[in-house]
Amino acid sequence: MPAFAFVGIYLIYPAVDTFRVSLYNANTTRFIGLENYKTVFTNRAMQDVLLNNILWIVLFTVLVLALGLLFAVLAGRVRYEPVAKSIIFIPMAISFVAAAVIWRFMYAYQPPGFTQYGLLNAAATAVGLPPTAWLNSLNIPYTNIVPPAPFHTNNVAIIAVGVWMWTGFAMVVLSAGLKGISKEVLEAARVDGANEFQIFRRVTLPLISPTIALVATTMVIQALKIFDIVWVMTAGNYNTDVIATMMYKQLFNYQNFGQAGALAVILFFAIVPFIFISINRFKTQEENR
């Protein structure tokens, strides 16, 4: 019974109240139905926010998985595996804010003709290319082409920071999965005459697919609720807002409680399916044990 009371006060009441607030106007004085939700899906700026978040989900998850798997496979084949893996894992141990500060050193931009103290632009000017404002520019570097909504340079630059941080996590989990594959299976495949690539494609990959799925769902949830990196790098300016930063702005900058509530509810319902997938997989894994 006390457990019910705690869950009720700490979880259910705030959730229900957020939903109630999302149906009201900015200062919760007038009921406006689903108007806030309509704004999220029809307003141009809001649509960009959703698209940015979708780009985060796809690009971030795919890159983290691909690079994590690459490191796990490659590092597992050399003697200095612990050192190599530690180096990749270090960013995981750094706070998001510190990581963003680090990457501001990488992306820092000065107009042409001034000393570039950002590493990327210094490298670009050293080989004769013009500097790029990585965190402000929407166009593809060194061209004037502005790609459609979420595919802006600054979005990709910020996502790269997230990838840099989370690849270590994916690598460690996937590496543990790779180590769990029994040597006999791989040996059998070699005896049957499979080459290394075939073994990876037909034996290793299917065997660690549960681990890959686990990392993928974790990364999707991570990308959905991403806030800190975006907030410290650009504060969501220059079209880099994601759902969480927009929610913060609606709540604290614009004092629009209804709109913030609607975004919170949308974010919640976007994440719920992935949580269920994770829980289900965990359950079936426990049963198979």
Added chain:
Amino acid sequence: MTVKTLDEPAVAPSSRPGLKSIGRFFARIPLHIVIIVLALLWMTPTVGLLVSSFRPANLISTTGWWTAFQTPFQFTIENYSSVL
């Protein structure tokens, strides 16, 4: 790079004479290069932060952290002493 003996269990020992292991070492050089290059890339931003933490504030915002290794060396522990 030192020569490394390799421990891949599936290959029967009899099918691997000494000459072959030298060939395998050279065949694996690309693997080492890929790992080392990626590890260095991954470290660069963190090293930048570490180096910057020992530089005076006015230099951090005017020159790149990699220039700290050129003469004159202008390192400082002032950042740390003001935090502690």
